[in-house]
Amino acid sequence: MTVTESVDAGTRRLTTAKAISEAIAQEMRVNPEVFVMGEDVGPYGGIFGSTGGLFEEFGSTRIIDTPISETGFIGAGIGAAVEGMRPVVELMFVDFFGVCFDQIYNHMAKIHYESGGNVKVPMVLMMAVGGGYSDAAQHSQCLWASFAHMPGMKVVAPSNPYDAKGLMISAIRDDSPVIFMFHKGVMGLPWMAKNPRSIGPVPEEEYTVPIGKAAIPHPGSDVTVVSVSMSVQHCLDVAEKLEGTTSVEVIDLRSIVPLDREAILTSVAKTGRLVIVDEDYKSFGLSGEVIATIADTDPSMLKAPVQRVCYPDVPVPYARVLEYEVLPTRDKIEAAIAAVLA
Amino acid sequence: MVDNDMRMDFYREMVRIRTYEAALQRDYHADKAPAWDIGAGLIPGEMHLSAGQEPVAVGLCANLVQGDAITGPHRPHHLALAKGVDMKAMTAEIFGRDTGLCHGKGGHMHLFDPGQHFSCSGIIAQGMPVAVGQAFAFHRRGTDNVAVAVAGEGAANQGAFHEALNLAAMWKLPVIFIIEDNDWAISVARDTATPVKDGSMRGSAYGMPHARVEGNDVEAIYDACRTAVDRARAGGGPTLLEIHTVRLWGHFEGDAQAYRGDELAAATENDPIPQYERRLVAAGLLDEEAIARIKAEAEAEVEEAIAFAKASPEPLPSDAYLHVFA
Numbered sequence: 001m002t003v004t005e006s007v008d009a010g011t012r013r014l015t016t017a018k019a020i021s022e023a024i025a026q027e028m029r030v031n032p033e034v035f036v037m038g039e040d041v042g043p044y045g046g047i048f049g050s051t052g053g054l055f056e057e058f059g060s061t062r063i064i065d066t067p068i069s070e071t072g073f074i075g076a077g078i079g080a081a082v083e084g085m086r087p088v089v090e091l092m093f094v095d096f097f098g099v100c101f102d103q104i105y106n107h108m109a110k111i112h113y114e115s116g117g118n119v120k121v122p123m124v125l126m127m128a129v130g131g132g133y134s135d136a137a138q139h140s141q142c143l144w145a146s147f148a149h150m151p152g153m154k155v156v157a158p159s160n161p162y163d164a165k166g167l168m169i170s171a172i173r174d175d176s177p178v179i180f181m182f183h184k185g186v187m188g189l190p191w192m193a194k195n196p197r198s199i200g201p202v203p204e205e206e207y208t209v210p211i212g213k214a215a216i217p218h219p220g221s222d223v224t225v226v227s228v229s230m231s232v233q234h235c236l237d238v239a240e241k242l243e244g245t246t247s248v249e250v251i252d253l254r255s256i257v258p259l260d261r262e263a264i265l266t267s268v269a270k271t272g273r274l275v276i277v278d279e280d281y282k283s284f285g286l287s288g289e290v291i292a293t294i295a296d297t298d299p300s301m302l303k304a305p306v307q308r309v310c311y312p313d314v315p316v317p318y319a320r321v322l323e324y325e326v327l328p329t330r331d332k333i334e335a336a337i338a339a340v341l342a
Numbered sequence: 343m344v345d346n347d348m349r350m351d352f353y354r355e356m357v358r359i360r361t362y363e364a365a366l367q368r369d370y371h372a373d374k375a376p377a378w379d380i381g382a383g384l385i386p387g388e389m390h391l392s393a394g395q396e397p398v399a400v401g402l403c404a405n406l407v408q409g410d411a412i413t414g415p416h417r418p419h420h421l422a423l424a425k426g427v428d429m430k431a432m433t434a435e436i437f438g439r440d441t442g443l444c445h446g447k448g449g450h451m452h453l454f455d456p457g458q459h460f461s462c463s464g465i466i467a468q469g470m471p472v473a474v475g476q477a478f479a480f481h482r483r484g485t486d487n488v489a490v491a492v493a494g495e496g497a498a499n500q501g502a503f504h505e506a507l508n509l510a511a512m513w514k515l516p517v518i519f520i521i522e523d524n525d526w527a528i529s530v531a532r533d534t535a536t537p538v539k540d541g542s543m544r545g546s547a548y549g550m551p552h553a554r555v556e557g558n559d560v561e562a563i564y565d566a567c568r569t570a571v572d573r574a575r576a577g578g579g580p581t582l583l584e585i586h587t588v589r590l591w592g593h594f595e596g597d598a599q600a601y602r603g604d605e606l607a608a609a610t611e612n613d614p615i616p617q618y619e620r621r622l623v624a625a626g627l628l629d630e631e632a633i634a635r636i637k638a639e640a641e642a643e644v645e646e647a648i649a650f651a652k653a654s655p656e657p658l659p660s661d662a663y664l665h666v667f668a
């Protein structure tokens with residue numbers, strides 16, 4: 001089990017977007033093999049700000065705007081990585097993986113294994129995920145389980161600026177391909193409603209957050225709430241609201257692959273009650289995998305049936321009333337906690 | 343041949359579309375304050391408006407009938423309106439209402455009107471193969487309907503574009519591929535994304551007739567589309583047209599467009615509607631009074647559609663679970 005590192009985060013506060021671009025910049029300064037490519041990552045700074053300021057510092061030879069040719073440039077990232085470079089490639093929205101998934105899962109993810117460990121693909125593929133602002137069915141999904149399902153890719157999804165910087169540095173240094181998913185809602189964008197947790201203390205110096213280690217940002221003893229990415233912010237809001245009546249332990253997985261099963265088991269062994277909050281589709285996904293972790297080990301540790309607050313198995317609808325019917329929200333999380341304690 | 347009645351229709355339809363986009367722009371921004379929030383207001387989400395590209399939609403659709411199909415991109419309103427999609431139902435969709443084309447499920451990038459065989463997709467170039475399939479169905483059934491795939495110049499660097507062209511050419515299907523070249527794919531300038539100066543040349547790779555239309559002139563666009571549509575209806579197979587047009591506003595609403603520099607001012611001066619208006623005035627077809635009347639008619643229609651949308655009920659929350667399967 002890993003409790004949040006006790007690194008002093010200092011008092012400087014950054015948005016998650018700024019934390020990500022700072023991580024990339026710091027790695028680029030020390031390693032000439034690192035470069036960035038994707039659509040609108042140059043002067044625009046990334047549609048969600050993940051590459052803000054990089055073009056001004058590093059110029060067009062290392063911060064490369066691409067045509068809308070995802071198969072082409074993600075494949076090119078793989079090729080450069082195979083030759084030892086460390087590309088950070090942006091797929092603008094995860095929803096667009098449909099046009100380029102062969103490069104991702106048949107090539108990026110499998111080359112190391114297929115080559116018997118002889119060829120490495122040290123590449124970061126970052127992308128925006130998530131909804132809540134009426135961007136509808138093709139621009140609002142999370143889909144981390146779809147990547148996690150296929151072996152060979154590490155998958156991370158930070159919920160706050162501190163973790164975002166540390167995970168990005170870890171991802172760039174990792175010799176395996178890493179899918180880095182930033183939820184638009186955690187980026188701290190000036191043009192989107194945000195939870196104050198999307199802006200937070202971030203040390204100036206370089207540091208890493210280990211891939212595959214969960215954090216426990218809110219320890220507790222009555223119920224374990226497992227979540228990842230944006231939903232963690234909602235879980236923390238609920239956990240703080242319930243302080244004094246219910247002791248909620250929030251686990252922020254931070255990484256989906258590798259999944260920190262130890263952290264889940266240790267917490268549920270203590271609380272006996274489990275709620276999973278996941279903005280990805282419910283069936284065949286992360287929530288089922290978390291439950292399987294308990295079932296595979298010791299189902300008797302559960303004192304009550306598990307509650308899942310997940311995206312039901314419907315595409316993301318446009319109208320706000322429809323979208324909020326199906327999104328994980330604080331109310332639903334609170335109700336699930338009440339139900340698992342009933 | 344474009345006659346004077348057609349000229350007046352072209353003008354009226356371009357004014358109608360611009361009036362629509364301007365009204366949406368107004369309402370989109372009206373309730374996003376105090377801190378501009380993309381998810382707030384009566385029209386939430388991304389909004390890609392088509393100002394400047396009206397000549398493409400109008401010149402194209404003047405050649406189409408109801409049974410012909412269009413697959414459009416993320417910037418679809420001009421095409422939908424020119425194709426004959428009901429303005430009220432489309433507006434209600436954009437306002438997320440139950441009376442909308444898609445009961446509030448689709449939103450502005452996912453408008454579906456089976457009656458007009460109109461659809462669009464927010465995934466770049468991915469509507470193009472679908473148009474090939476619609477043309478396949480028309481062809482198999484022995485109709486003379488055609489399908490039109492419309493996408494931006496950025497989309498022509500996507501694999502689906504090339505696969506769709508090859509299939510349509512191989513099967514000699516009644517498809518017209520229209521590339522709206524507005525010089526920009528969000529912030530990525532056309533010339534930094536491809537070394538191909540005349541994108542219509544890509545048609546020759548698939549043995550397909552092709553042309554590039556300069557000038558953003560509705561009449562020249564009409565003529566080029568006429569040739570392509572006639573060819574397709576007569577069994578002559580597909581055509582690729584690249585039409586040079588202009589994006590007058592941001593990629594999406596809220597785009598500050600700092601990347602455009604001086605080019606933006608030049609583009610703004612190239613607004614095709616006042617240009618066409620001046621031409622029709624010089625030809626004696628329009629005068630101040632006629633212009634005012636046409637604009638007032640357009641405004642009345644647009645405001646009625648918006649009022650209809652605003653007065654329409656929202657879907658029920660439980661409707662979110664409907665329509666996953668047929």
Ligand SMILES: Cc1ncc(C[n+]2csc(CCOP(=O)(O)OP(=O)(O)O)c2C)c(N)n1
Pocket residue numbers: 039068070092096099416417464465466493494495496497498524526527528589593
């Ligand atoms: C496959 C895919 N990649 C990227 C995007 C994000 N995106 C939306 S619009 C756009 C630019 C499109 O440019 P263009 O095709 O020229 O059309 P325009 O916006 O200029 O009308 C991009 C990159 C997307 N929707 N789908």
